[in-house]
Amino acid sequence: MNAAKTGRVVLNHSTHIKGLIPLLHRLSEHPAIKTITPGRLARVRGRPTPLRLRVTVPIRGGFKVVARSEGSAQEVFIITTLSAPELQAAINAIHK
Numbered sequence: 001m002n003a004a005k006t007g008r009v010v011l012n013h014s015t016h017i018k019g020l021i022p023l024l025h026r027l028s029e030h031p032a033i034k035t036i037t038p039g040r041l042a043r044v045r046g047r048p049t050p051l052r053l054r055v056t057v058p059i060r061g062g063f064k065v066v067a068r069s070e071g072s073a074q075e076v077f078i079i080t081t082l083s084a085p086e087l088q089a090a091i092n093a094i095h096k
Contacts, residue, residue: 007033007079015041017069019051024076026094032081033090034062039075044068053095055088063087 007028009021016038024036051069053076058064062079065087080087 006031008035010035010037012037017041017051017067017072017074019069020067020074020076023051023053023095027078027091030080030082030090032086033078034081035077035079037077038067039077041072041074043071044073046071051095053091055084055091058084065091 007030009024009028011021020038024038027033028036048070049068051067053065053067055063056066059077062077063084065076065078067074067076078087082090
């Protein structure tokens with residue numbers, strides 16, 4: 001069988017924001033996404049919000065995305081050929 005090649009999700013931390021990993025696995029199915037690596041998890045102040053991902057700054061080969069939910073924020077590094085608006089659109093499309 002010749003399955004379509006998908007990106008990979010690197011699970012290198014033991015803790016993640018609740019619901020983030022399934023979302024990242026769905027995002028990794030986009031053909032232009034090569035690698036997704038969740039990073040540092042931190043407590044943040046402000047209103048508790050549902051899980052939300054936002055493209056922030058460019059990195060070599062992709063973008064840093066910040067995932068926020070319930071008083072926590074986690075960095076996510078995405079290696080992709082998409083532009084920032086295209087990546088945000090892909091995130092919004094799978095995050096309904």
